[in-house]
Structures are given as structure tokens and as C-alpha cells.
Amino acid sequence: MTTTAADPSPVAAALAGLPRVVDLLAARAEEHDRDATFPYQGIEAVHEAGLLTLTVAQRYGGPGGTLADTVRVLSQLGRGDASVAVVTAFTLLQHAEQARRAPWPAAGYRRLLTESRRGPALVNTLRAEPGGRPGALPGTVARRDGDGWRLTGRKTYCTGAEALAWMAVTARTDEPEPRVGTFLVRGESEGVEIDPTWDQLGLRASASHDVVLDAVRVPAELALGLTVVRRAEGGQDAPERTAGDRVAEAELARAWHDLALSAVAVGVARAAQAWLVRFLNQRTPANLTEPLGVLPRYRCALGEIEAQLIGAEELVEGLAARVDRGEREAVVRTGPAHLLATRAATAAVQQAVALTGNPGLSRRHPLERYLRDVLSSRVHLAPEEAVLESAGRAALERGARP
Template sequence: MDYPYPKTERQAELIALADALAGPIAARAATVDREGVFPYQNFRELHAAGYLGITIPRTLGGLGADVLEYALAHERIARACGSTALAANMHCSLIGRIDETGMWPAELLERVNRDIVANGALLNSANSEPDLGSPSREGLPSTTAERTPRGWLINGRKRWASLAPALTHMLVLATVVDGDSPPRRGNFLVPASSPGVRVEATWDNLGMRGTASDDVIFTGVEVPRDALVPIDGSATPGDGLGWSAFGGAAVFLGIGQAARDAAVHYALERKPNGMAGPIAELQTIQHRIAAIELDLLQARTLLYTTAEWWVARPAERGANMWRLAAAKYVVTNAVIRATDEALRVAGSAGLALTSPLQRYFRDARTAIGQPPLEDVALTTIGKAALGLSPGGNRDGAANHDAAVPVATVRSV
């Protein structure tokens, strides 16, 4: 049920590119999950096809997708392998955001983008910490960046840094220690090859087992003064935030669609003794498939119509940021229900490690840890509906003076 997309030739081209990549990626998905290994070959193929630059503007050598085009394509990667799609989204959505806001120095921006396009460089944030909780709640990190005569000295430990062993650039959230100035949060672009950077293989998770979301330890890491780079603070409301919101939701929508397809296939092929036809002829199976279909239809409709609105009407973004939270909330819960129903269609057979249904079930549940967290999403939506902020008032009209919460890109 992909209707009505693609609507444009450009959407069709990017979907076709993702579909072409998805076949070999899908063939490796079970091994990636079972062994909990990072899918290096998948990323080599993504680079060779130019896909790692899908969110990079054409002027910088990328494919120049907008957020809707990117989400439509990336859902296809997620249908093949959730781990690959989620890890790639961390990279693609972050560079998309950085490019859209244009807050980095031009020379640095061009150098990083060209490195991605030409060499397959990978970029991700290293935000989360054992004691910090969700970085979106604005606490000060335990990781510090202390001013030195030559630049900054970084010390600390990060967790859940997706793509950790494959990264070439890490965007590290740290507490800035600069003389007598009050401590503040800052983001530092750190080459992963810097002396003192060490990846510790700690990732052993229920789902998304191939994202290599390991710990990264920084011990006396020296970086130059201009390594401190801006991430937030664009004067344009909502600037850059659509990439992670729509790309991330598309990952989980793709997992839900893959579970639906596998459940339908099982129902049509399973012919137990005592039945003349497949279990698809049973009303209880039809009802379960119908529940999956309706959940995914509603989630897909909300996600992509919101992304389409985001692209077409940028002036309205700031007053309607709650729609990003709504899309994430609806997709998350729809996919959790859909993957559960898919397992019920197959019964015990779906729990076997040889069945992809158990992988979809586990991968879908990792959505609960992706920002915005459920309580934050519901608070944002509720305040908007009540006209309390952000982005709405009690009669349903847009509140153009409402404050807009800034989401923090998070590693898995």
C-alpha cells in the first residue's frame, strides 16, 4: 500500500535506487542480526551507489534529496535491514541537517561533504552518556572539553554511538570548560582517528543488533579551536529538524511493512493438515492481517503527508512542530502493534531464529528509545492542542509566536 507515492519522477528514481540496493542488503540481514556485526559491506555498496550522499545538496556532489524523497527511499532500505537503515539514517539525517542550516564555516562544510561523497566518510553524533539520560532533556554532559592554548582537550565516555567502529567523524556533545565562563553545552567535530579516541565494543542489544552502537572513550583528545561547531541556533524555525524526524520514522515504517509482507506470505503458504487451503482462508488470520494493514496505512499516510507539507510549506513549520512528534508517535506505536500481530499470524513458527518475523518484532521495539520519547511527544502535542505552546491554540489555528522545542539527534 505505497499509494499515492511516488508522485514525481525524482521520487521514483530515488525509490528505484534504494530498491536496487535493498536486495543484497536483505540477503545479509539475518547474519547481521544473529552475529551482531556492523554491516560494512552494506555501507560499501551504499557509498558506491552515492546513497551516503542522498541528503547532500547536488552543489556539493550529493543526490540532493529533500526530506520526503529521502524518507520514501529510506523506507525501502529499512524493509531490507533495520540495522543498516537506522545506522545509515544517523549519518544521512545529521549531514542533511548540518547542510540545511548552513551554520558551519563554508570550508569545513565543503570538506566534510566532499569526504562523504568521494570516500564514503561516515558522520554521527556521540551524545548519550551513562549518567546523562536523554540528551534532549538538556542536562550537562560528564564529557568535558577544556580550553587549552592550542584548542580543546576532550575527556569522557559516550554510549550508544551508532556506527562507532566505522565512523570517520564524531560530533561530540561535551560540557565546555573555558576559564571563568559558566559551563555550557557544545558540539565538537572530532576525527575518529584522533589519538585518545577508543571504541569499546559494548553493543549487545535486543534489537538493531548491527548498528554497532558502542561506547566511545575520549582520553586527552586534542582538537583545534575551530572544532567547536554550531548545531542549534538557526534563525529559521524548524531548520534542519525534518531529516531525523522523517528519516527515523521511515526506518520503523519499513520494518513494519517488511513484517506485514512476511506475515502475508506465511499466511498464503502455510497449509496445515486438515485444511484444504492455506491459513489465509481463516477469518482470524484475515482479521489480523487487516489490523496490520490499517495500522500501517494510517502511519504511512500521516508520515508522508506531514513530510510533503514540510517540504511544500516551510513558512508554517515553526508553528506546527508538534506534527513531527505526532508522526513519530503514531508510526512507533503502529509498527509495534503490526509486528506483534505479524508474529501472531505465524504463531510459534515466527519465534524461530530462522524466521524474519522475530527480528522485525525486536527491531521495532527499539523505536521507543528514539527521540522524541513518548512522554515528550505527547506533551508537545497536548500543549499545542491546548494553545499552551508550542505551535497551536485552543481554536486550532496556528500560534506563530509559540516557542519551538529543539530535538537533539541521538545515537541508538
Template sequence: MDGQSTRIAVDEAQDDDRIDAALAVLRPRFAARAAGYDRSGEIAFDNLAELREAGLLALALPRAHGGRAIGLRRISTIVADVARGDPSTALILAMQYLQSGSVGRSAAWDDAVKAELFASIRDEGALVNALRVEPELGTPARGGLPATRVSLHDGVWRLNGCKIFSTGSEALGWGVVWAATDEASPRVGQVLVRLDRPGVRIERSWNQLGMRATGSHTIHFENVEIPARWLVNLNRPDAAPGEELSAAFESTIAIAALYDAIAREARDWLVGFLKARTPSNLGAPLATLPRFRSLLGEIDALLLANEAQLEFAYQRDDSGRGLGADALLVKHNVTEAAIDAVGRAVAAIGNPALNLDNPLERHYRNVLCGRIHTPQGDAVLAAAGARALG
């Protein structure tokens, strides 16, 4: 290793220590606020401000643009740490990292446009997310063309349409919008949009059972003027997915790590509850009962399997071999095991588990949302079966 490489390694190790120290401070703060934001359904803007002040929003940017170019392992561990405090904030952060990294690696984006976006993230603390899902079509992972259209009239491109489930909505500075041109042979792909432009409107439609503070509202685009340079990656509908497929595999693992973290937080709450709860007819903590000891063994077995599968994915990514379609199975397995783990805790302790004053019911509502992220379980298993059977 040459002198420069050694210096970079030392600097990054010191930076990792700084990041971990910041997360150790922020996580309990986020946890203390989580119930309030869950009740209100508002985005935790103070959490995001503290992540910004700690220098954590730009970590996935390329080094040349002031970031650390953190990879999947580090993205996932940071997101999981934040999720132990507030998973809604963690999901917004995950989207920030995944989009920043994907754009940074993309050969389709013009370097000047990358620099424009990255400067906004670095200097303003702007947030970015992909905006893809539509009311009529649903998730694009199941096929079809977007109804959101970008049209050229009198030399000006304008964007019209809407996107639902837009995580971060009111907190976002930028959207990477999945859209199609209205040309005779439409092109489909990404349109970069600054979300403070005239014609962008947010409809506060997100009122879900779980992950309530993600602000995943509907964003409407009404004749939004788009500079031509922001039409960044438009191709024929039958073009090979290429970069998008790789980014999708990465996203599934980071999302799985987030929901695994929710289950781990639920598990730790359960341990504390069982140690503290001493029924008068027992005269000892519930933790002394064999059935609860077996229950914790079952939960820990599920979480150990999750840890092993996530590590498998991280090692594949670290080695440069790529995640491949196995990433989809890892996401499915990890999220289902996380749901199972929290569900067992809820079933075992009865009414206290569903008391709104206890965090376990919130963890249960949140962890259930792991199933809604693309790809959904039926598609994952059908694809795996098709690969096996040809």
C-alpha cells in the first residue's frame, strides 16, 4: 500500500469513528421523538437537520464531490443504526444514500448535471429521492409505461403527472422522476426535478398504519418547466435495464437491513419488559419462565439468520461480484423473519404488546411495512422458481 492509500485508509477510519460517535448521540434522541412523530404523521425535520449538521447526508456522494462514496455495507449499517431510533427517518436517509450513490456511478448522467445535484446535497444539505409509483399503474417493477409525461412545446420541456408514495416529499429538494416523453416513439427514464419549482404541488395523502413519519405523500407535476439538461436518462422502453437493475438490488438489501433493525429494537424492548414485569402470583420476573426463554431463543434464531444473510450480501458487494438476483431473496427472507420475530413477541405478551404507551405496537406496525417495498414477496418467489425451473 502506497503512502497516499495509507493516508486515505487512516482518514476513513477516523471518519468512521466520527460517524459512529455521531450516531451514538443521535439514535437516542431520535428514539425519544419517534412516538410523537408516529402519532402526528409528520416528517421529523429536526432529525433530518441533526443528520445534516453531523455531516451524514452527503456520505454516499463521490469523493470528488465531497462525499465518502460509502458502499452498501456502510449504507446499510448507518441506516440500521438510525432505524433503531426512528425507522421513518432512516427510510428517508436510505433513499438519500441510494440515489446519491446510483447517480454517482451512472454513466448515463451528464457530469455537469451530477455536479449540480451533488453541490446542492453537499452545500445545502438537500435531500433527493426517486419518484416512480403512480396511482393507475402502481409500482413500475410490474411493468408498463408511466403516465407522467415530459413534453416539448415551443422549445420548452414541461412535466405533467403525479407520483404516489413519495418518501420524504416535503423534505426533498430534488426528485428523480420516472417519466416518458410524448414523442411518437416514447422514451422512458429519469427526469431530474428541483421540487421548489412552480407547478410542483404536494398532496398530503400518506396516512398509513406504519412508517407514518416518512411523509410519503403524493407529488403532482403541473406544467413544470424542465431544463433540457435535466432529461438525464431517457431510453426506448425495450432498452436493457443495466444500471437500474444493479441499483435495485442494492436498494433491497439496505431496506432489509432497516426492517431487521426494527425487529432488533422490538426484541430489546421485550427483554427489558420480561425482566421488569413481575406478576404478583409468580413472585419473580417473567424472564424466569421457560416459555419466555424459549421465545427469546426463537427470536434470536430468526435474527441470527438475518445477520448471516445480510453479511452474505455485503460480502458479495464488497468483493465486486455483484449482488445478483439473490439480493431479492435476501430481502424477502430478512423482512419476513423480522415480521415473524416481532409478531411472536406481540403474541406472547398479549395486551401490553398493543398498548399505545408501549413501543412494541409501533415496532409491529412499522415492521409490517417491510412487505410493501419492491419487490414484493410473490414476485420474488415466482422469479426464483422460474430461475430454478427454466
């Protein structure tokens, strides 16, 4: 099929379906939040709109969506259902990484794309472990089994766990010189068990449970990037870096993660603001003859929320466009941007709750869910002290240059 100048691009066609998807998500969000059930219908709607594969590269037959496109989509999905948005985010990040550096073997990725044409094929990287610490070797162990591997361990905070088609599991080998890499595991593999540990304040429908792997078989060709480990300063173990481009790719992957998850938080805050606007336009206390929205105090407070969200959106969207252009300065700023955007989104929702009082905290209204979701979005944020310490160190280094 040929494409004429009048035909929309694949990205534009996918974006055109966003409003309908957001409405569908919003209609079911309260139910899934209350029962902590996975939003299969919502994910199906995202898939049918072509949004779940937005970042599949054009060379693989996909739309080739950029980080700016991704931020736009996730912000809108966050307005509908934050849990669906974060599950979608991690799949989009996987496809985007494949577009940049193709870590998946060709046959494995073709299989993923085939599954993606048939229905939603969710993917996520499983890194976190109970009691894990930054820089330490993974507790999950890969042992040789003929020409393949057997994977054993437990991963935690695995977003979308019960519905993942593929899991990219970080593990170490049991060799005398351990290597660390990523092992691609089918979600339905024998030995994979979902431990339903996720019972959080917010993002309750994201199914971010523990995944237990018991001697899960992984073919040799699905063990990616195995790298010898060296002893780092401070006695911690870290993968040996043999090329500068690996560091650059890690920074770029982190930038995509930071801005994608920032967009979800901002989207939640926009949904909270929209509810607040309706409340202020409709609520007329007994001592007034007009709605609360006519009072300067409420208009100023709403203006403060608007200003916070404008700043967060301009920051996230602006950096996303610069990252797409390959600006290194933008890449290294996404960590602080994630922190600032999350702070702004949280402050905006908290202020909306404070303005509405009891109605805002009632479970009959969605505002209290928005508050819980935006507070829980911090689980995707790097430790605040680490982000600020890194930013401060960079500022000191700039100041020391002649």
C-alpha cells in the first residue's frame, strides 16, 4: 500500500486515537484501582490504537515514534489511568531501546513483533531485587545447562508482571569470573511464578508484583550482553565497561525512562486539575450565590496549579525534543527534570485536594485516586539524594573549569 501526501503518518494515525482511549481508561480506572485488578481491557485499547508499538523502528515496520511522541502519549494516558500508562511506558521503552541499538537477536525480536500484531505483547526489564543495592551483583543467578542457561532468583517491583509476554531479566552467571547480562524470558515459561506482593497506596492496577524464577530455561541466543564483572571502588561489584558507547547508551536509556515516567505523573496532575475545575464551576456553598470559581482566592490557587503544570510540561516536552536531536546536555539534565516534574505534579494534586476539602478525599470522586497515584509515582524516581548529589557534583565540576 502506497502512502500519499494526504495520508497521515503512522505516528499521527496512532495519536489520533488517543482521546477515545483516554476516555475508555478513565471509565474503568476506579474499578481496577478499588479491586487492584489488572486493566486488560485498557491495555487492549492502547494496543488497538497502535500506541503500544509506537516506538517500534521504521526498519522493523513500525511508526518510529520519538521520545517527544512518547511523552505526549504517556501524558494523555496518565490522565485516563496511571496504571495503564506506566505499563505502556515500559513496553515503549523496550521498543525504543531496540530501535537505538538492537540488543535483541533478530529472530527473538521478530517473534515479539509477530505477537504484537496478534494482540498486546507487554515487555519489561526486571532489575530490582529484595534487599538489592546499587552497584551490587544481581542475586538472580544463571547456571549453565547444556548450550543454554537455567535462571533462578526473585525480582521485585515488576510492573505488569502478570501480563508480561517477555521479561528481560538482569542476572549474573555462576562462573568463576561472573558475568552480568540480560536474559530474555517468556512470561509463560515453566518455572516462572508471579507472587502477588503489590498492595500499594496507588498505581494499584499496575500489577507490579514479584516474579520468582525457578530454574527457568533460557536458550543461549537469548542471553544478551554478558559482561565480566570487576570490583568497583568501595568494594561493590560492577560490570566492566569496555567501550564509551555503552555509557552513552545507558545515559540515553535513563533519559527516556526519566521523561517517559515524568509525563505519566504530569498527566495524572492534569486529570486532577480538570476535576478541580469542574468542582469549582459547580460547587456553590450555602453562604454564596455563585460557584466557588468566581472567588479570587480560588482562581489564584487554580492559577498556581496551572503555572506548576505548565512549567513541568515545558520542561519535559522541551527536553524530550532536545534528546531526540541528540543534545548531550539535554540527556544529562533528565534526572533533575524527573525530580522537578514529579514534585510539581505532586504539589499540584495536593493543592487541588486542599482546595476541595472533604469532597476531594471522598472515594466517590477520583481526586483522592489521583493523589495516591501521583504519590506512588515516586517509585519510578531515582533516590532524591542521589539525583541532587549528582547535579551538585556536576555544578562543582563546571565551576572548577578555567
